[in-house]
Amino acid sequence: MRELTYVARHTVEWREAPDPKLRSDQEAIVAPVATTSCDVDSAILAGHGFLDPPFALGHECVARVVETGDAVTTVAPGDLVVVPWSVNCGSCEHCRAGLTAHCTAVPHMAMYGAPIGGNWGGLFSDLVRVPWADAMLVTLPGDLDPVAMASASDNWSLSWRLVAPHLKQRPGARVLVVARGSIGLYVCDIARALGASEVLYVDPDPAHRELARGFGAATAEALEPVRHGFDIAVEATGRVEQLTLAAKSLAPEGICESAGNHFRPGELPLLDMYLTGVTLRIARDNVRGHIPDALELARSGKVDPRRVVSHVFDWEQLPDALPEKHLKPVFVREGA
Numbered sequence: 343m344r345e346l347t348y349v350a351r352h353t354v355e356w357r358e359a360p361d362p363k364l365r366s367d368q369e370a371i372v373a374p375v376a377t378t379s380c381d382v383d384s385a386i387l388a389g390h391g392f393l394d395p396p397f398a399l400g401h402e403c404v405a406r407v408v409e410t411g412d413a414v415t416t417v418a419p420g421d422l423v424v425v426p427w428s429v430n431c432g433s434c435e436h437c438r439a440g441l442t443a444h445c446t447a448v449p450h451m452a453m454y455g456a457p458i459g460g461n462w463g464g465l466f467s468d469l470v471r472v473p474w475a476d477a478m479l480v481t482l483p484g485d486l487d488p489v490a491m492a493s494a495s496d497n498w499s500l501s502w503r504l505v506a507p508h509l510k511q512r513p514g515a516r517v518l519v520v521a522r523g524s525i526g527l528y529v530c531d532i533a534r535a536l537g538a539s540e541v542l543y544v545d546p547d548p549a550h551r552e553l554a555r556g557f558g559a560a561t562a563e564a565l566e567p568v569r570h571g572f573d574i575a576v577e578a579t580g581r582v583e584q585l586t587l588a589a590k591s592l593a594p595e596g597i598c599e600s601a602g603n604h605f606r607p608g609e610l611p612l613l614d615m616y617l618t619g620v621t622l623r624i625a626r627d628n629v630r631g632h633i634p635d636a637l638e639l640a641r642s643g644k645v646d647p648r649r650v651v652s653h654v655f656d657w658e659q660l661p662d663a664l665p666e667k668h669l670k671p672v673f674v675r676e677g678a
């Protein structure tokens with residue numbers, strides 16, 4: 343089989359690898375059918391990551407189950423499933439507590455698409471091994487479009503988690519979104535659908551701002567901090583000055599969620615945050631637990647993640663099209 347491999351800045355290529363085989367009766371082999379790039383993949387492709395190439399890329403996809411071990415009960419060959427970005431066992435203490443990004447049965451940071459906690463391959467590969475199929479895979483409801491939901495592995499479900507629980511606690515909250523990619527736009531869509539009274543989206547990219555306005559958000563290219571302006575702020579840029587803007591714009595006891603990969607160190611306005619009373623969460627997402635909730639919201643028809651998909655390409659176009667700058671390209675494998 344082929345693995346789409348990140349080999350150098352802005353360069354990916356197919357490389358041959360052995361077909362994955364089941365190694366236990368709890369495993370599955372899946373074939374990605376609609377795969378997309380996570381916002382962090384653009385940073386990796388631009389050379390901003392901290393991992394040296396080569397490695398197999400990709401950690402967001404809907405896949406078709408090809409083969410399952412005898413102990414697998416929740417999915418069967420032929421099913422369409424969401425494959426979560428992080429590898430987790432479902433039964434260790436952390437997994438049982440919902441902390442699936444911190445599974446203790448695998449090395450720290452075990453994930454697809456980046457060889458940090460071992461090498462699990464990438465989801466831009468012809469075939470993928472899923473070590474705990476029942477614990478990891480989520481069946482895609484039949485009424486959902488795999489292209490629209492390719493991001494449920496990570497960015498879409500993460501975006502649900504960044505605002506949905508907070509809006510439940512604070513109905514009608516005012517939401518600030520400071521972002522650069524798909525996450526911020528999904529957050530605008532979800533926040534509006536779940537009753538935010540106001541959503542302001544800040545991003546220098548005019549095409550992104552237009553999409554945000556389509557989701558009912560007000561937009562700005564840049565912004566000075568708005569003192570006590572927002573109950574919830576979401577930062578997804580990986581830039582500390584943008585996180586500062588978000589933190590400084592919060593109402594008393596406001597919540598700041600940071601989903602950016604901050605590859606560079608920086609300083610936060612801690613005294614300002616202390617005086618306001620800011621809850622800052624900066625975390626990798628324990629995505630597996632809320633993929634079903636995020637899919638359920640997509641089924642409600644109140645949101646439209648398909649609008650964030652900027653391009654639909656054929657699977658064979660991956661080496662050429664992935665390094666190009668696209669908001670949310672989805673690569674589709676017909677007949678898989």
Ligand SMILES: [Zn+2]
Binds near residue numbers: 380401427496497
């Ligand atoms: Zn990701």
Ligand SMILES: [Zn+2]
Binds near residue numbers: 430434447
């Ligand atoms: Zn575990």
